[in-house]
Amino acid sequence: MQSARLIRTRRRGFTIFEAMLEDESGSIKAVWFNQPYLDRVFAPGKLAVFYGRAGLDRYKKNLILQNPEYEMLESVDDEGIHTGRIVGVYRKQGELTPRTVRSLIFRALRDLDPASLPERIPAEVRERYALMTRLQALRYVHVPARDAPLEGLEQRDSPAHHSLAFEEAFLLQLALAVRRQGMQEQERGNAYEVSDAMRTRFARVLPFELTGAQKRVLGEIGEDLKRPTPMYRLVQGDVGSGKTIVALLAMLVAVENGYQAALMAPTEILAEQHYRSLMSLLGVDGVDYRVALLTGSLKGTARKRVLAQIESGEAQVVVGTHALFEPTVVFSQLGLTVVDEQHRFGVMQRAALAGKGQRPDVLVMTATPIPRSLALTLYGDLDVSVIDELPPGRIPPATVVRREAQRERVHGGIRLEVQKGRQAYVVVPLVEETEKSDLKAATAHTERLRRELPELRIGMVHGRMKSDEKDRTMRAFAGGDLDVLVATTVIEVGVDVPNATVMIIEHAERFGLSQLHQLRGRVGRGAERSFCVLMVGDDPQSKDAAERLKVMERQSDGFKIAEKDLELRGPGAVFGTQQHGLSDLQFLALVMRSPLLLEGARTEARIVVEASLDDARKRLQELPPMWRKRLRLAEVG
Numbered sequence: 001m002q003s004a005r006l007i008r009t010r011r012r013g014f015t016i017f018e019a020m021l022e023d024e025s026g027s028i029k030a031v032w033f034n035q036p037y038l039d040r041v042f043a044p045g046k047l048a049v050f051y052g053r054a055g056l057d058r059y060k061k062n063l064i065l066q067n068p069e070y071e072m073l074e075s076v077d078d079e080g081i082h083t084g085r086i087v088g089v090y091r092k093q094g095e096l097t098p099r100t101v102r103s104l105i106f107r108a109l110r111d112l113d114p115a116s117l118p119e120r121i122p123a124e125v126r127e128r129y130a131l132m133t134r135l136q137a138l139r140y141v142h143v144p145a146r147d148a149p150l151e152g153l154e155q156r157d158s159p160a161h162h163s164l165a166f167e168e169a170f171l172l173q174l175a176l177a178v179r180r181q182g183m184q185e186q187e188r189g190n191a192y193e194v195s196d197a198m199r200t201r202f203a204r205v206l207p208f209e210l211t212g213a214q215k216r217v218l219g220e221i222g223e224d225l226k227r228p229t230p231m232y233r234l235v236q237g238d239v240g241s242g243k244t245i246v247a248l249l250a251m252l253v254a255v256e257n258g259y260q261a262a263l264m265a266p267t268e269i270l271a272e273q274h275y276r277s278l279m280s281l282l283g284v285d286g287v288d289y290r291v292a293l294l295t296g297s298l299k300g301t302a303r304k305r306v307l308a309q310i311e312s313g314e315a316q317v318v319v320g321t322h323a324l325f326e327p328t329v330v331f332s333q334l335g336l337t338v339v340d341e342q343h344r345f346g347v348m349q350r351a352a353l354a355g356k357g358q359r360p361d362v363l364v365m366t367a368t369p370i371p372r373s374l375a376l377t378l379y380g381d382l383d384v385s386v387i388d389e390l391p392p393g394r395i396p397p398a399t400v401v402r403r404e405a406q407r408e409r410v411h412g413g414i415r416l417e418v419q420k421g422r423q424a425y426v427v428v429p430l431v432e433e434t435e436k437s438d439l440k441a442a443t444a445h446t447e448r449l450r451r452e453l454p455e456l457r458i459g460m461v462h463g464r465m466k467s468d469e470k471d472r473t474m475r476a477f478a479g480g481d482l483d484v485l486v487a488t489t490v491i492e493v494g495v496d497v498p499n500a501t502v503m504i505i506e507h508a509e510r511f512g513l514s515q516l517h518q519l520r521g522r523v524g525r526g527a528e529r530s531f532c533v534l535m536v537g538d539d540p541q542s543k544d545a546a547e548r549l550k551v552m553e554r555q556s557d558g559f560k561i562a563e564k565d566l567e568l569r570g571p572g573a574v575f576g577t578q579q580h581g582l583s584d585l586q587f588l589a590l591v592m593r594s595p596l597l598l599e600g601a602r603t604e605a606r607i608v609v610e611a612s613l614d615d616a617r618k619r620l621q622e623l624p625p626m627w628r629k630r631l632r633l634a635e636v637g
Helices: 034-038 098-111 123-128 134-142 149-156 159-185 196-204 212-226 243-256 268-282 298-314 347-354 373-380 405-419 440-452 467-478 513-520 545-555 558-568 571-575 588-593 595-609 614-621 626-632
Strands: 003-008 015-023 026-033 048-049 055-056 061-064 068-073 232-235 260-264 290-296 317-320 334-339 360-367 383-385 400-405 425-426 456-460 482-485 498-506 530-535
Touching: 003 034, 015 034, 015 290, 015 530, 048 098, 055 440, 098 134, 134 159, 134 595, 159 595, 159 614, 196 243, 212 232, 212 360, 232 243, 243 260, 243 334, 243 360, 260 268, 268 290, 268 317, 268 467, 290 298, 298 347, 400 405, 400 545, 405 425, 405 498, 440 456, 440 482, 456 467, 467 482, 513 530, 513 545, 513 558, 530 545, 595 614
Parallel strands: 026 061, 232 360, 232 383, 260 317, 260 334, 290 317, 334 360, 400 530, 425 482, 425 498, 456 482, 498 530
Antiparallel strands: 003 015, 015 026, 048 068, 055 061
């Protein structure tokens, strides 16, 4: 450095720092604006490396460097941290600047003794999958060699990233396997039996022939029930695939073996629908099963009567909401718990209901199709069954995209369906208009529809309404007292109105694929042809939004839609991983892109647990607090 000076301009507080730089190739001026502290950093004769964009000065005569990055050196042989290499980009951490964070990480990894960084994966597993050691992988990711492939680093798709991702997947699967094994350590008791007499009674409640997929899943459940250890199984299937009838038959097996069964739903509306459905199926000659309904709104004498029926065992099948968790609910002999729409409940809630019995079997269901890789991650403590076949005769809703200019035509379609005695949903993203958003709001859009469709009976529900008011409106719609229901996404789960044939989704480009598919699943539940209209603005859509809309128009298979959603948005957005304890995992997206990596981690974790549950628990207990927080070990055992 030839010279350096600080220039204070006439503009208050505005400074310019200039330095004349020189090397064997020549000299160039560097300038920094409003960085007066550099006067204490640079001085003539100092050795440094500079990196930045060169441009012409204001007279357009000479090249200058404007606000270049720099790094002070003690000698020409010094290894640069911030220049002359591929450098990591970090967020500011409190008072620590990204530059300081980079320096700390560089020095920590350079000086770290390998013995002080214990391996989380058994050596034989690491060798089997050709994984780097933790220190090797961390050094490669944070301080890569100058010739390291940049694309692999930017895409987090290098051997080092795969090694760290495997470690994360292995520890997660180990935690889930420990929880699963711990739950199965205590035997349930006698294995269930199914006699010919039972099969005859079961056949009477079936309103139709089971699909091949339903029979397969029932067989998997049956094999679980024959074992003396508790069942922990997830059944996932698209809307209308027949999960409820499968759950009912499993509950009847428990009842026939002298146990009670409980079915828990996330909303009172859905609980009531399940109750009515079970009552209609079981209300046939020669079938005598006693079903009770317990929800938060049940009060007084009626509630006491139901609680007494549950405690005495008179109620063989109990349908309810979160009310089933309450301490006042005591089962006589709970043998099977069924949890519907599992993603609405946390791990601890599921465990709380299971704790009502002596190691009951647990069957959880979801109508949200989940890619296998994500299902293995979210539900590694469960066996997974898939009902991937719809009953014959089910016609998927015809799905079309319409723009604002075509609204009158869309409203005409609603009128036509209502004239035929049908009903319609209209879904909007927000409750009230805001200055910063042009999204359709429930309140404003309801008023618009009432003006433009005055002959129709239009109701509204949204998440800010009181529960009783919301339930009253949804019951009115289910009972046919409303023609159109305007709603936010509170109706995504929990409404079964076979008479509804139209689903209008406003600002459909703002929704994710899985959510669009769930909303569309609210129609097409009856014998009549149904329609889903995706309303979008007249402005061009983003590339991802346009892709989502095309998928919805062309695809009705929920599992294929879920795979595409995972590809477009990543796992965190697809399934709300926050509630599953996965939001802190650093390599979840990479794990999702590598099913073989996840399968391998799951297999190896189970091998470790089967070899020694105590050793597996010790391995998890020795993890530092950061890892224990990431894996939510308090929730998974």
